[in-house]
Amino acid sequence: MKIFLAQQNYHVGNFEDNTRKIIEAIQQAKVQGGDLIVFSELCICAYPPRDFLYFNDFIDKCYTAINTIKEYADGIAVLVGAPHRNPSVKGKDLFNAAYFLENRMIRQVIHKTCLPTYDVFDEDRYFEAATEWNIVEFKNKRLAVTICEDIWNLGDNPLYTYCPMDNLINHSPDVMINLSASPFDYTHDEDRKGAVKANVLKYRIPMFYCNCVGSQTEVVFDGTSLVFDKDANLCGRLLSFKEDLQSFVLNDDGTIDAAIIEPAQVIRDKDLNPENLEEKLNxxxxxxxxxxxxxxxxxxxxxxxxxxxxxxxxxxxxxxxxxxxxxxxxxxxxxxxxxxxxxxxxxxxxxxxxxxxxxxxxxxxxxxxxxxxxxxxxxxxxxxxxxxxxxxxxxxxxxxxxxxxxxxxxxxxxxxxxxxxxxxxxxxxxxxxxxxxxxxxxxxxxxxxxxxxxxxxxxxxxxxxxxxxxxxxxxxxxxxxSDSLPDYSILDKILYQYIEQSKGPDEIKAKGFDAAITDRILKMVNMNEYKRNQFCPIIRVSPKAFGVGRRLPIVAKYLS
The missing domain is CATH 3.40.50.620 (HUPs)
Known part of the structure; x- marks a missing residue:
């Protein structure tokens, strides 16, 4: 099966341009003999749409775009991401969904299970979580389709009640496909590879992972979509910080017709979460x-x-x-x-x-x-x-x-x-x-x-x-x-402990930092929340940026 990954830069609410890009990629994939083309999470409206999801007109435009795109799903199947209205009277009005389009029809809709609410994410505010998990059958292949966070719920301390792949694997899928909108930070490239590798090792089937690219105000998406074979070798990687369209042939035995870029043994197993500031990192x-x-x-x-x-x-x-x-x-x-x-x-x-x-x-x-x-x-x-x-x-x-x-x-x-x-x-x-x-x-x-x-x-x-x-x-x-601040070689490392690592004063002092300097710095941070609250949007490059991903009260007493 020839599978295309379409890594594109979308614009929130720009349905005309987003739809145009998607259709152009479908047409290119058709010409090159593609069987399936995969796009990223919520690509129809772009991620994150935030409170636009409360507007019925916004959701109507998503549906209109899907109905336009499905007409091009002839001779090729298409996976696109968009909101899906919840037909039930219970729960939230929407699901975060992947639409499987084939023969000019919406053949199947897959709902996202794990809805992140940490850092820049606020999906549980808008979406209902999936409680049913079904395989997509296509061209004698069984596709386990998941959406972004659905593949991150592994390990000894999972964040969510359900892990969709634990249910999908019971249907004997041949391949995992993940539609993602995974933001950049200077640790996340390695984290992402580690997460995909962990899924492949656990379920013993290959994975095609399609991430979006581009910046939406403060949140940057780097793309870097990935393809892993059944043995957890990295066989495909799309460009970083650029739009890209690439195809890969999935063989019946779970191998990929592509050279191995990184063998499984050299890919990190754990998240890259440096305990100390590494100013040269990436x-x-x-x-x-x-x-x-x-x-x-x-x-x-x-x-x-x-x-x-x-x-x-x-x-x-x-x-x-x-x-x-x-x-x-x-x-x-x-x-x-x-x-x-x-x-x-x-x-x-x-x-x-x-x-x-x-x-x-x-x-x-x-x-x-x-x-x-x-x-x-x-x-x-x-x-x-x-x-x-x-x-x-x-x-x-x-x-x-x-x-x-x-x-x-x-x-x-x-x-x-x-x-x-x-x-x-x-x-x-x-x-x-x-x-x-x-x-x-x-x-x-x-x-x-x-x-x-x-x-x-x-x-x-x-x-x-x-x-x-x-x-x-x-x-x-x-x-x-230096008249007003400690030397940056000390200041930045204490700030990193407090902001990125969420360490309290005693934990920071236990790392050998001077007690008086630590107390002084942490007091300055908390006293100036009111200033940051009035600041403009900040381009996010770290695991914990000021803005929507770090929400602290202005008038708190803690450490003041």
Whole structure:
């Protein structure tokens, strides 16, 4: 049997374009003699549709798209993902479903069993879980069709009551097929292979795994669809961070007509969950995810041009380089806004960066505006000493200027804040925390240094001085980040323990971290939840990003 995997980049609610892509892939597979073509989870409407699932009109459009697509399921069978209305008066209104289309008919509908509610997932809010499991019979083959999370419920401590494959295996299937929308993080590539391998080893039949690709606001999908033979060897892998269409021949004995890419014995058996921050971990993938996150956010929102403040620091430099790669250098405008506290080399570094990248830039000094603010506030501030108030005036002045230019010329402001800063509240609301999308908000400072080195892997794009000089906000004379924060080599590792690993203070201290520094950092994190709650969407690249995947109360007492 010749099976195609169609790894495509969909757009939530863009039924016309999603349907067009699906039909084009079906037609290509037909021409190449395909028997079956598999698409990803909820491909009709794109994943995650979230509360659009409450709109009857949205579901009607899903059904209309399926009825259009089924007309092309002649001479080839098609598996597509879409919501399916629950005919019962009990339970939720919808199932997350896979539609098996053949001979221009909806021949079978398979419902998802395991509905994740952790991190960025909230499927139990919308869908009813399956309680029946049936094989799809096609061309003398018995297909066990599952959807994404359905294959992750293995191991000693399963999350769900049911494991659909434990029921489907009783029907003697020949192959497992999984439609997936599995988001990227820098550990997930290995996790995914491990999960597929575990299923193949347990049930002793091959698996075809089709994942979507593309970014939906903050959630990035890397694709990297997989094919494993019956002996758990990796025999097929589609491209990462790109659309792809590939075919594989499944033999009657469970082997695949393809060379082995990775034998079973070299593929991890357990999740990749580093106990400690590894700032270099899969940095090339992180780079590609951020570029796709920027590109898709602009493309799918109908934006074309970006603006950002270029300070001569490493965060804005990395953001600018990523944006130029994603959007084209001519579409990214950098604004240098020096104050009386800015060093001359910071301006020179920022200029050289834009020259290297070839993007347009402006220099707009803020000293006169800042002095006017101080003059107008003098009757209120009187002779009180310089403080964070004056520092934040500079930051908000810059934010105002950036937004003014953005509004005048139709730019979208890219935020350059990193995860270390967002964690500890080291940023100014309505100033340097302004933006339409947070590019680096899920990358710790140590990871950003590694990103800069990766960007410079072939030639110097980011001036070396930007990478090597001590980080500084330059809001007061001689200011350094280390004046307000612990050294990043300590800070980031404690933050990683608390945020990614969900460790409490005693557990972190038991790892050898200083007690006073640990308490101070954790207090900063919790006290600044109100700031993060007002922040823009952040492109997710870690297992635990700020935003929809980490939901904490603002007014909690814990560790405050």
């Amino acid at each position: 940095i090339a993938q992180v780079h590609d995810a951020l570029v796709m996150g920027i590109s898709d956010y602009f493309k799918k929102m109908g934006f074309t041009k970006a603006i950002l403040g270029s300070s001569g620091g490493i965060d804005s430099a990395v953001t600018l380089a990523l944006a130029c790669e994603a959007l084209g250098a001519g579409n990214v405008r950098a604004v240098l806004m020096p104050s009386e506290y800015s060093t001359s080399h910071s301006v020179e570094d920022a200029e050289q960066l834009s020259i290297n990248l070839g993007n347009p830039y402006d220099i707009v000094p803020i000293r006169n505006i800042y002095d006017t603010f101080l003059a107008e506030l003098k009757p209120i501030f009187k002779d009180l000493p310089f403080s964070v108030a004056e520092e934040n005036i500079q930051s908000r002045t810059r934010g105002n200027l950036l937004m003014a230019i953005a509004n005048k010329f139709g730019y979208i402001l890219l935020n350059t804040s990193n995860k270390s800063e967002l964690s500890t509240g080291y940023g100014t609301l309505y100033g340097d925390m302004a933006g339409g999308i947070g590019v680096l908000g899920d990358c710790y400072k140590l990871q950003i240094f590694e990103l800069a080195k990766y960007i410079n892997r072939e030639k110097e794009i980011i001036p070396v001085n930007i990478i090597t000089k001590p980080p500084s906000a330059e809001l007061r004379p001689g200011q350094k980040d």
